[in-house]
Amino acid sequence: MRRTRVTAWRRTVLRDVVAGLSVAMVGIPQSLAYAELAGMPPVVGLYAGALPPLVAAVFASSPYLQTGPVAVTALLTFGALSTVAVPGSPEYVGLGLALALLVGAVRVLLGLLRAGWLAYLMSQPMLLGFVPAAALLIAGSQLPRALGVTAPAPFGNEILDAGWALAGPDRWAVAAVVASLVTAAIVLGGRRLHALFPGVLVAVVAGVAVSAAGLYPGATVASIPTGLPPFTLTAIPWSSLPALALSGVLIALVGFTEAASISRRFAAEERTRWSADREFVSQGAANLTAAAFGGMPCGGSFSRSSVNRMSGAATRLSGGVTGLAVLAFLPVASVLEPLPTAVLGTIVVVAVVNLMRFGPLLALWRVSVPQAIVAWGTFLATILLAPRVDLGVLVGIGLSLLVFLARMLRLDVDTHVEDGVITFRPRGVLWFGTAQELDTALLDALAEHTDATALVIDLERLGRIDTTGALVLRSVLDQARAAGLTAEARGIPPQSEDLTRRVLTSRSSLS
Incomplete structure (x- = not known):
């Protein structure tokens, strides 16, 4: 054993x-x-x-x-x-x-x-x-590096810099372009051969070998200090x-x-x-x-x-x-000093290709327009605010919160009238931010259906009810009874049932 x-x-x-x-x-x-x-x-x-x-x-x-x-x-x-x-x-x-x-x-x-x-x-x-x-x-x-070009006056935005690089093929360095194409072919082709094929390693070894042999005239990594990592805790600028x-x-x-x-x-x-x-x-x-x-x-x-x-x-x-x-x-890290920077740039480009998934972004419009606005707003903010992509994240978080608040502040009240019975079916969350919608719905219904004899509030489609929502619910029922209607609430959400029933059955004034 x-x-x-x-x-x-x-x-x-x-x-x-x-x-x-x-x-x-x-x-x-x-x-x-x-x-x-x-x-x-x-x-x-x-x-x-x-x-x-x-x-x-x-x-x-x-x-x-x-x-x-x-x-x-x-x-x-x-x-x-x-x-x-x-x-x-x-x-x-x-x-x-x-x-x-x-x-x-x-x-x-x-x-x-x-x-x-x-x-x-x-x-x-x-x-x-x-x-x-x-x-x-x-x-x-990474695209300018892969093409072997350097913008004389960078735009400060990676997309614009890449556009400038692509727009001038006469400026491309042939050696860098060849190295990039070979690197991409090795990495992507290796994946087709087998998931564990070390394409990145093979591309790097090939790049170092060609450069070390003096066959690559372009930019290389040039300098990599050797030795174990230094202790840098004391070098941190604490004031920053x-x-x-x-x-x-x-x-x-x-x-x-x-x-x-x-x-x-x-x-x-x-x-x-x-x-x-x-x-x-x-x-x-x-x-x-x-x-x-x-x-x-x-x-x-x-x-x-x-x-x-x-x-x-x-x-x-x-x-x-x-x-x-x-x-x-x-x-022995200095052995990588001859590595062409075009190879490194291509490795990065190939690594992020799978992250460029635009299908879900397009499909989101069919699923939810508000969520699509969040996604596309974040996308555009990240691109336009580059290099401060962290601000793009903040924009996305802000849009997410706005959509959430807009949804939370909305209470849809479906009204159905039959044989003198007014039936309300509110959808959403009945809380202090939406409770007035129920009160408004009652006033509109009473004014439009003066011959109504009963009010039923079906709460089955509500997410939850907070204290203010329960108080307004009781007020709506009391107003309906004062107008001569019989009134009842049914289908109270289980998670809010105890609170709602306590408020509805309380004899003391809570408002």
């Missing part, structure tokens, strides 16, 4: 080691690419892909979730910092550390307070608008924390949706438990580690988590193996 357990344990460890190494092979080049997307030196991405996933694995709830630099969080980071410091500068890198600290602190706090339910409060229509907009901006920011607080909260919440969605999906497929609270702590601890050891804001990666699962990962150990593998690579 003991030998069987030992054998099973060894098999599990082997699976995790293989899966962790497989993810590291994809994660190393992606970390470089996402660091540049965030406006950071490439090595910062490697630092964020080393110790943070190792720490995240200790607290994680999902055995498959892989933590490190991710595209959307990188874009949010660039949006928050690029307007206050020059990307790539020491000041910018320091602000990135501060932002990672804030993101980590918020997530850990939410996890410890058992506020994991907040992960479900990000409106789905808002995300349907934000994610494809963010993907377009990410692809747009208040100014970055809002961005930190938004990244903590929006960036968590990717980790939450992939973890929930895997848990549902395997019929296992998953804790949003634990995952908040896990992702928070990873960001705190990134702030302490030279990294940048990070999150759970959908693509690398999928690779981890398909590679046979069995436990959270695989995430730790990935972190250790990246950590072991750091002393």
Whole structure:
């Protein structure tokens, strides 16, 4: 029996080691690419892909979730910092550390307070608008690099910069275009061959080999410091924390949706438990580690988590193996210095193609016009306000709240009259914001049907009734009786029955 357990344990460890190494092979080049997307030196991405996933694995709830630099969080980071410091500068890198600290602190706090339910409060229509907009901006920011061009005077908007690059094919660098096309072919073609084909790794190795042989005349990564991650907690500009607080909260919440969605999906497929609270702590601890050891804001990666699962990962150990593998690579990271930046740009573009899902955006008009307005409003705001994509998120949240309030402030009262009986069937929520609608409906009905003898208020289609709503309901019934009608309320919602009956049967004046 003991030998069987030992054998099973060894098999599990082997699976995790293989899966962790497989993810590291994809994660190393992606970390470089996402660091540049965030406006950071490439090595910062490697630092964020080393110790943070190792720490995240200790607290994680999902055995498959892989933590490190991710595209959307990188874009949010660039949006928050690029307007206050020059990307790539020491000041910018320091602000990135501060932002990672804030993101980590918020997530850990939410996890410890058992506020994991907040992960479900990000409106789905808002995300349907934000994610494809963010993907377009990410692809747009990398397109000039993939084409080997640099705008003499950037427009400050990734879409406009990409349009400028596409509009001048005479400016394209042939070597960069070839490298980009080959990279895209390897990555996308590899996926068709097998889901686990290491297309990103093959493209990077090929790019480094060609460049190192002197066959690539274009821009390369050029410089990657070697060595273990530095301790940077003392380098954080603490005075900048208040100014970055809002961005930190938004990244903590929006960036968590990717980790939450992939973890929930895997848990549902395997019929296992998953804790949003634990995952908040896990992702928070990873960001705190990134702030302490030279990294940048990070999150759970959908693509690398999928690779981890398909590679046979069995436990959270695989995430730790990935972190250790990246950590072991750091002393020799300079081997990637010849890597063409066009290859990195194409890796990012290919990675976000699957996020450009416009079908649900179009279909939303047929499902719900108000929710479609939220989605498209978020989409347009994110595009137009770039690089401040965090403001696009705020617009989406604001639109979601407005739609919610508009729905909550509406009470539809269907009126049916037959044989002298007036029947009201209100739909919505009867609360202090809508209660006057019921009173108005009564006055209109009495004025229009002077021969009516009875009033029935059917409450079956109400969501709930609050105290003010119950008081107005009683007032409407009393007014009808004072007008000479018999009056009754029926079909009271179960969740509001006790309160409503107490108010209706109370003999004391409550109004």
